[in-house]
Amino acid sequence: MSHTAHIPSHRKPRQRASKSALRAGVAGGVLSTIAVAGAAGPAQAEPVTQTIEMPTITSGFSTAVAASAQATQQVALDLETQADEDAAAEKAAKTAKKAHAEAVRKAEAKKKAEAAAKAKAEAEAKERAERASRTSERTTLSASSGSSDSGSSASAPSSSSSNVSGSAASIVAFAKAQVGDAYVPGGTGPNSWDCSGLTQAAYRTAGIDLPRVSQSQSTFGTQVSLDNLQPGDILYWGSAGSAYHVAIYIGGGEFVGAQNSNTGTVQRSLDYDRPTGAVRVL
Structure with a gap:
């Protein structure tokens, strides 16, 4: 026998034994569970379902969406109103331009008519003045050159x-x-x-x-x-x-x-x- 046979070991055999026992117990439990599940058979198996929770639209979000839709509709109405106003303004401008052109035409026509009437009146006045002048000249000549025994008037x-x-x-x-x-x-x-x-x-x-x-x-x-x-x-x-x-x-x-x-x-x-x-x- 070795002189070291009675020297106690520094290892911990009890702890190793405990761990082995624990592992054996766990393994045995697992095997027992599998055995029980196998004995129950596939008829007792239940399908595994998974429920996915969808996010819930809160009332605040709904209000925001409604407000956005209303704002979009209001913008569309504003654009339509602006388009109508622009069309009305363009039509009014065209009407005003046409009325102005017609007024200018009438004014020019009136001006020409007045000028023609004035020219005609001046021509007639000139003609009357010339006739009066000729009559006066002939009367003067007749009076100065007529003889006392002419016995008649040159004008009649x-x-x-x-x-x-x-x-x-x-x-x-x-x-x-x-x-x-x-x-x-x-x-x-x-x-x-x-x-x-x-x-x-x-x-x-x-x-x-x-x-x-x-x-x-x-x-x-x-x-x-x-x-x-x-x-x-x-x-x-x-x-x-x-x-x-x-x-x-x-x-x-x-x-x-x-x-x-x-x-x-x-x-x-x-x-x-x-x-x-x-x-x-x-």
């Missing part, structure tokens, strides 16, 4: 329309029948005339075709003195070949003529507007 020939016959009578009768008709530039009847249109129509009753305008009528025939007028003679104002007005002498120191738009066709004394000259066609 003695011929009378009461003893007119033939073609002259037809011309005079037609002219007198038109007294009171309107004066219209370019008028040739039957109810409105200009000066040369009236004389042309009067001579047509006698089968004579006069030129249409006063300038040509003032040279159509033989020039005669105002002291030696006969019914049916053509009176003219201005120079021969460039006359601006004509009329028909009807005898008795009177004439018939389509004067202007204010007086129309009138029967007047030669002293009313002394002519420049006369031509005899008959």
Whole structure:
């Protein structure tokens, strides 16, 4: 025997034995559990289910979603309202622009009409002034150069329309029948005339075709003195070949003529507007 046989060991056998016993107990328990589960059989097995809890929408979240939807709807309404307002504004602008253009057009038309009326009034005033001036000059010349034994006035020939016959009578009768008709530039009847249109129509009753305008009528025939007028003679104002007005002498120191738009066709004394000259066609 070794001299060390009776020396006690430094290990702890009891503790190792305890651990072994513990392990044996645990293993035995597990095996027993498995055996019991196996004896129970698969019929007693229950399925394992798993429940997943979904998050619950709280009332605060619902309120936020509703508010967001309402805000979106309000934005859409605001955009629609703005679009309607923009369309209305554009339509109003177009209407205003059209109204402005129409007002400008009317103003321009009115301005032109006023200018035309003013020009016409000035022309008529000038014509009356020229006639008055010519009458005054002729009266002065007649008074200064007339002789005491002339026995007649240069402004009032003695011929009378009461003893007119033939073609002259037809011309005079037609002219007198038109007294009171309107004066219209370019008028040739039957109810409105200009000066040369009236004389042309009067001579047509006698089968004579006069030129249409006063300038040509003032040279159509033989020039005669105002002291030696006969019914049916053509009176003219201005120079021969460039006359601006004509009329028909009807005898008795009177004439018939389509004067202007204010007086129309009138029967007047030669002293009313002394002519420049006369031509005899008959």
